[in-house]
Amino acid sequence: MTTTAKPSGNILEFADKDGEFRRKPSDFRNTISKDPDAIFTPEKDRYHLYIGWGCPWAHRTAIVRVLKGLEGIIGLSVVYPMLGEKGWRFVTSEETPGCIPDTVNNAQFLSELYFKANPDYVGRYTVPVLWDKKLQTIVNNESSEIIRIFNDAFDDFVPETKGTTFYPKHLANEIDKINEWVYDKINNGVYKCGFATTQEAYTSHVGPLFKALDDVEVILSKNEFLVGNTFTEADIRLWTTIIRFDPVYHTLFKTNLKTIKYNYPNILRWARKIYKIPKIADTVDMNHIKTSYYKSMKTHNPHGIVPVYDGPGT
Numbered sequence: 001m002t003t004t005a006k007p008s009g010n011i012l013e014f015a016d017k018d019g020e021f022r023r024k025p026s027d028f029r030n031t032i033s034k035d036p037d038a039i040f041t042p043e044k045d046r047y048h049l050y051i052g053w054g055c056p057w058a059h060r061t062a063i064v065r066v067l068k069g070l071e072g073i074i075g076l077s078v079v080y081p082m083l084g085e086k087g088w089r090f091v092t093s094e095e096t097p098g099c100i101p102d103t104v105n106n107a108q109f110l111s112e113l114y115f116k117a118n119p120d121y122v123g124r125y126t127v128p129v130l131w132d133k134k135l136q137t138i139v140n141n142e143s144s145e146i147i148r149i150f151n152d153a154f155d156d157f158v159p160e161t162k163g164t165t166f167y168p169k170h171l172a173n174e175i176d177k178i179n180e181w182v183y184d185k186i187n188n189g190v191y192k193c194g195f196a197t198t199q200e201a202y203t204s205h206v207g208p209l210f211k212a213l214d215d216v217e218v219i220l221s222k223n224e225f226l227v228g229n230t231f232t233e234a235d236i237r238l239w240t241t242i243i244r245f246d247p248v249y250h251t252l253f254k255t256n257l258k259t260i261k262y263n264y265p266n267i268l269r270w271a272r273k274i275y276k277i278p279k280i281a282d283t284v285d286m287n288h289i290k291t292s293y294y295k296s297m298k299t300h301n302p303h304g305i306v307p308v309y310d311g312p313g314t
Contacts, residue, residue, distance in 0.1 A: 018198070018201070019196055019197040019198030019200065019201040020192070020196065020198075020201045024123065024124065026126070026140075026141045026142035026145075027118075027121070027123060027141065028117065028129075028138040028139065028140050028141045028142070029140060029142055029145060030139045030140055031139075031140065031145065031148075031149055031153075032047070032139065032149050032153045032154075033153070034153070039135070040132060040135075040139050042153045042154050042156065042157070043134075044072075044073050044157050045073065045075070045133075046132060046133055046134050047073075047074050047075075047130055047131065047132055047133065047139065048074065048075040048076070048077065048104045048130075048131045048133060049061060049062075049065060049074050049075065049076050049077070049128060049129070049130055049131075049146075050076075050077045050078075050079070050102070050110060050113065050127055050128060050129040050130075050131060051076065051077075051078055051079070051127050051128045052078065052079045052081060052088060052127045052288070052292060053078060053081065053098055053283075053284075053285040053288035053289065053292075054081045054285075054288045054289045054290075054291065054292020054293065055126075055127050055128075055292065056187070056240035056241050056244055057126075057127070057128065057143040057240075058127040058128040058143065059240040059283060059284075060128075060143050060144075060146075060147050060236055060237055060240050061128045061130075061143055061146045061147055061150065062076075062128075062283045063236050063240070063280060063283050064146075064147040064150040064151060064166065064233075064236065065150055066279040066280075066282065066283060067161070067164070067166075067277075067279060067280070068150055068151065068154070068158060068161045068164065069158040069160060069161045070150060070154055070157075070158060073154050073157050073158065074150075074154070075103070075104065076100055077090065077100045077101065077102045077103065077104070078098060078099050078100040078288075079099065079110055079127060080095075080096055080099055081096070081098075081099075081287075081288040081289075081291040081292040081295075081296075082291055082292065082295045082296050083292070083296035084296075086109050086111065087109055087110055087111045087124075087125040088109065088110040088111075088125060088127060089108060089109045089110070090102045090107060090108060090109070090110075097287075098285045098287070098288050104131060104133055105131075109125070110125045110127065110129070111125040113125075113129055113131060113138060114138070116136065116137070117136075117137040117138040118138075126141060127141075128141065128143055128146055129141045130146050130149070144179075144183075144237070147166070147233055147236065147237075148167060148233075151165055151166055151167050151233070152165060166231070166232050166233040166236060167232065167233050168230065168232065170228075171227050171228045171230060171232060174227045174228065175227050175232055175233060175234045178226055178227060178234050179233075179234055179237060181212060182212065182216070182226075182234070182237065182238050183237070185208050185209055185211070185212035186209060186212050186213065186216070186238065186241055187237065187238070187241050189205055189208060189209040189212065190209065190241065190245070190249040190253050190255055191253070192205040192209075193205045193206050193209060193249075193253050193254060193255050194249065194252060194253025194254065194255070194300070195253075202254065206254070206255060206257065209255060210255075210257050210258060213258070213264060213267070216238070216264075216267055217264050217265075217266050217267055220266035220267055220269070220270045221266045224270075224273075225270070226238065231274070231277070235270075235274060236274075239271060239274050242260060242267060242271050243271060243275070243284065243289075243311060244289055244293075244311070245259075245260050245311070246259050246260050246261055246309065246311040247286065247289070247290060247307065247309050247310055247311035248289065248290065248293045248294075251307060252293055252294060252297065252300050252301060253300075260311075261311070286310045286311070290306045290307065290310075291306060294306045294307070
């Protein structure tokens with residue numbers, strides 16, 4: 001680890017000076033390709049995924065990893081759920097159930113991976129991280145791209161899920177369109193509300209958030225899933241936000257005009273249906289989710305008290 005390297009700004013502060021939260025682009029944006037000339041090619045046990053169970057972005061990648069049967073192809077490490085001043089750290093499952101230490105790089109902190117990949121790195125140390133053990137570097141830390149990689153890059157190693165796709169070509173345009181506004185208004189919208197540090201910033205985003213949820217409710221009143229009555233990545237991307245909505249965002253992020261449980265019956269039905277898909281429930285650790293938010297965000301919850309409510313997902 002490069003001990004002298006430091007992140008830009010306070011790692012526990014999220015809004016800009018004007019009170020608005022603006023998510024910074026991910027820095028590592030490579031892909032894994034079957035092209036023999038590619039830098040990163042599909043191989044068994046070459047890649048390792050670093051996640052946190054609390055993070056909705058990392059949760060997406062964990063879901064696609066298990067649905068595609070990649071547990072034996074791509075290793076997994078899980079950070080401690082509480083974000084500290086040095087970022088995410090690793091502990092054993094004995095210390096904290098659900099955690100998986102870094103058995104690849106033996107890192108104590110996630111930041112070590114970023115500096116190993118780029119000694120001059122300046123930015124946040126975020127999960128997910130897809131790591132290449134062969135080249136000793138980060139392939140990608142953008143969740144939307146990692147789930148596309150997992151969708152088909154390793155099909156030759158898992159014949160039982162080969163051809164199973166969450167991004168079917170005939171629905172690609174529709175998926176892209178719904179992903180765009182769901183990301184902006186809902187996935188990231190809850191953060192734009194929750195991390196706002198002025199009344200104006202908060203107010204400007206809370207209305208569009210609930211308008212988008214209302215739009216999703218209408219879609220799901222007519223369809224089983226978001227696009228083409230087919231379970232796709234659009235559902236996965238939204239679902240990891242929805243299961244956190246009532247137990248976390250409604251309270252901690254002040255997105256409290258409505259709840260999923262009491263005001264969105266079609267979204268609730270859809271969320272419960274997805275929860276029952278085999279393997280998905282195993283990716284939900286509500287203790288990690290609530291700890292990650294309520295104990296990490298001291299500016300929002302200075303005493304670190306964690307509510308007992310777990311939400312409607314189960």
